[in-house]
Amino acid sequence: MAIVLTGDAETHFTRSMIPHHEGAVAMAKIAPANGKDPEVRKLAEAVIAAREKEIGFMRMWLEKKTPTSQNSPKAEN
Template sequence: MKLTAVLVLLAGVALSAYWLLTPSTPGDESPEAGFARDMQVHHAQAVRMAMVVRDRTTDPEIRTLAYDIATTQQHQIGQMYAWLTLWGLPQAPSGPPMTWMRDHHADTPGEPASMPGMATADQLKALEKASGREAEVLFLRLMIPHHQGGASMAQAALQLTAQREVRLLAQAMLTAQSSEIEVMRRLLTARGDSGLQKTSAAGP
């Protein structure tokens, strides 16, 4: 009888530990949900820019980089879309974007931040009109700060969540985008251009 009681007690302790150590399903206003929604938007612009430049250059290195960015980030969009579906949450936020990151990236403390690194509508139009070397340089000028913005969002997610799948993806994004930034800086320098200030992306 005592052995049974001990086993029941141990089972209860193990179950309690499991629930304490396992993150609960994220809520609608959680950093996990905010990250999944906003990073889908951020990634979608990267995919668009990558596909545009891939059609406007014959340079094999730029085309390979653009294809890698587009396919990787489109796949990650699918993952984040699936999270929200699995969590029973809507894909669209009920409030303004970036509220989940307000304490990590905001112009005014306590206020929602702008989405970092996003290109403006005018910059996208300029990229779509360009071709050849001009398109390559403009793409690199826009994508470097875009990647920097995405990396800052991934870093914030790592600081704000204990959800395993979110942490794994955020770390993968941070690693890949940091590496690609170095590649793009090299490609930009090789084209005789190191002045990112000439075409700054929207957001800090």
């Protein structure tokens, strides 16, 4: 989840949250695919839906804020 620091708190937060949420979605997809407890499956499905919506919003926000080449999270060298 390493990103290029910009000095802009909102951009830094948004770029950091995208990979964080992508990780949550990846983990949550395990429960509906393999789990048996209906409550956990329902929770996992809600996590997937909410985080994917938030990822979409953050990507859209970054598109408006920065040039396309700077939008994806990048590892620091």
